[in-house]
Amino acid sequence: MHRIQTFNVISEKGLNRFPSDLYEVGADVSDASAILLRSHKLDPSALKSQLKAVARAGAGVNNIPVNDCTEQGVVVFNTPGANANAVKELVLCGLLLASREIIPSIGFASAQTNIGDYNELSSLMEKEKSRFKGHEIAGKTLGVIGLGSIGSMVAEMAINLDMKVQGYDPALSVEAAWRLPSQVKRIENLNSLVANSDFITLHIPALDSTRNLIDASMFASMREGTCLLNFARDEIVDTEALEDALDSGKLVKYVSDFPRPQFVGRKDVISMPHIGASTREAEENCAVMAANQLRDFLENGNIKNSVNFPSLSLDREVEANKYTRLTISNKNVPKMLGQILSVLADQNINVIDMLNKSRGEIAYNLIDLESPPSEEVVAAIIKIKNVIKVTVI
Numbered sequence: 001m002h003r004i005q006t007f008n009v010i011s012e013k014g015l016n017r018f019p020s021d022l023y024e025v026g027a028d029v030s031d032a033s034a035i036l037l038r039s040h041k042l043d044p045s046a047l048k049s050q051l052k053a054v055a056r057a058g059a060g061v062n063n064i065p066v067n068d069c070t071e072q073g074v075v076v077f078n079t080p081g082a083n084a085n086a087v088k089e090l091v092l093c094g095l096l097l098a099s100r101e102i103i104p105s106i107g108f109a110s111a112q113t114n115i116g117d118y119n120e121l122s123s124l125m126e127k128e129k130s131r132f133k134g135h136e137i138a139g140k141t142l143g144v145i146g147l148g149s150i151g152s153m154v155a156e157m158a159i160n161l162d163m164k165v166q167g168y169d170p171a172l173s174v175e176a177a178w179r180l181p182s183q184v185k186r187i188e189n190l191n192s193l194v195a196n197s198d199f200i201t202l203h204i205p206a207l208d209s210t211r212n213l214i215d216a217s218m219f220a221s222m223r224e225g226t227c228l229l230n231f232a233r234d235e236i237v238d239t240e241a242l243e244d245a246l247d248s249g250k251l252v253k254y255v256s257d258f259p260r261p262q263f264v265g266r267k268d269v270i271s272m273p274h275i276g277a278s279t280r281e282a283e284e285n286c287a288v289m290a291a292n293q294l295r296d297f298l299e300n301g302n303i304k305n306s307v308n309f310p311s312l313s314l315d316r317e318v319e320a321n322k323y324t325r326l327t328i329s330n331k332n333v334p335k336m337l338g339q340i341l342s343v344l345a346d347q348n349i350n351v352i353d354m355l356n357k358s359r360g361e362i363a364y365n366l367i368d369l370e371s372p373p374s375e376e377v378v379a380a381i382i383k384i385k386n387v388i389k390v391t392v393i
Contacts, residue, residue: 002298005032007040010057011280014287017295034294037063038286044068052391053077055294057286058277059149060233061307062206070308070362073329073389077293077306081149082285083277087231088153090276091201094255095142095158097270098199098227100134104267108132138162143197145190145213146204146232147172152179154201159183168193169204191221199227206233214238219245227253231276234258301327301366301393310359314366323352324372325393328365331386332358337365340387343380349373362388 004018004025014036018025025036034053035042041063042054054064055077069076097103108128115121142158144151147169155165159181166185169176187193190213194200200222204210214228215238228251230237239260245251246268254263259271277286289305296302302313309329316325330336337356344351350370357364373381373392382390 002034003029003032004034004036004294005029007035007037007042008057010036010038011284011287013284014057014291017288017291022299034298036290036294038283039063047072047074052389053294053297055079055290057283057290058083060205062233066308071388075297075303075306075309075329077290077297077304079286079289079293080305082289083279083282084149084153086279086282087150087203087276088157090257090272091150091154091229091231092157092161094201094229094231094270095137095199095227098229098253098255099137099140101132102134103270105129105132137199140164140198141166141196143168143187143193143200144184145169145193145200145202147180147184148176148203149179150231151201151203152176152181154203155184156181163199166193166197191218194218194226195221195223197226198223199229201229202232202236204232204236206235211235212238212241214241216241216244219250222250224250225252226250227255230254230256230258234260299393301325301391303364308359309362309364310357312355312357312364312366314353314355314368316368324369326365326367326369326373326381327389327391327393328367328381329388330363330365330384331388332361332363333386336363336384336386339384340365340367340381343377343384344369344373347373347377349377 002023004023006025006027015025031050033050034055036055036057038057042065044065047068051074053075054069056064057079059078059080061076061078064076066076109125112121112124115124138161141164144155144165144167147155147167155167158165165183166187168187168190213236219241242254243262246254253268255270257272257274257276259273263269263271293304300316303309304311304313328340352368352370354365354367378390378392381387
């Protein structure tokens with residue numbers, strides 16, 4: 001029986017992916033082999049020895065102590081792309097809010113509660129509508145920083161709205177490149193992209209390399225009247241530099257899903273309470289993807305969409321119960337695989353199939369055995385220096 005502890009409210013569509021005869025799932029589950037969460041900030045103390053995986057029903061994992069998980073052999077999953085459409089639609093909303101005086105015009109119209117006559121109200125609206133004149137986004141240039149699941153969808157959406165689109169992503173994967181519309185102009189220099197965009201939208205993770213990426217030098221490169229949209233992560237934009245850019249008028253609008261106290265009430269800042277993925281569909285998609293990934297890992301040892309372990313998948317024979325599978329995580333140092341196989345060979349345990357892959361300082365192994373290993377064999381493997389975690393499936 002696999003035990004999964006949940007934090008936050010997880011969509012029933014995701015929870016229903018766990019068969020009740022194989023899984024115990026809930027907020028009160030103890031001694032869990034896996035954790036499923038959304039925005040809950042996980043403390044390192046939650047990483048008990050029996051914990052094998054943490055799955056985040058969402059893309060960002062800044063609420064999970066990833067480094068601690070890696071050191072203890074705990075696989076961290078996320079769900080890239082599951083909420084991409086929800087964020088894409090909100091980016092479209094942000095583009096329109098930044099280009100048209102929608103919010104001030106709604107506020108003005110809603111404030112006329114003292115006018116009860118229809119003709120009088122209509123006359124006032126016609127008289128005052130010129131105060132809220134905006135700009136169309138068609139024909140404008142959108143700079144997309146980050147061309148992954150969300151960025152590529154935003155780029156395609158903008159093209160369909162007759163915008164010119166240019167994109168920057170030095171870490172663009174082959175898979176992402178195939179998704180990218182051919183009309184997107186790839187820019188190799190970030191300063192060049194920001195200097196030639198009317199709107200700039202951010203779709204990159206918060207890493208050490210991207211923290212405060214949009215700093216004073218980037219704002220200095222922007223053309224007058226630029227609009228910046230941030231539905232990625234708050235830390236990507238330098239606060240002081242942002243305030244200076246707004247005060248100088250270099251940036252005319254900042255639309256963000258991450259409110260900051262110093263910007264509350266500013267007319268040139270539109271803040272939302274982190275609602276990018278807050279749709280029923282996105283929450284369901286994320287929960288289902290996270291659940292499927294956890295099941296495949298706990299039942300087969302396969303890894304997909306991990307932020308700290310390599311992707312690795314080994315098909316199991318039709319008669320899966322005929323063989324025993326070992327999953328082994330270890331530090332990525334020489335001679336590890338040889339030592340592990342030597343232990344098995346010494347006990348005359350035949351290896352049917354295996355895969356080994358590394359990612360940074362961690363390596364992961366899937367080994368199918370013709371006969372199940374004894375507790376002594378498993379203990380001998382665990383005792384090998386630099387072996388982190390061993391699981392028998």
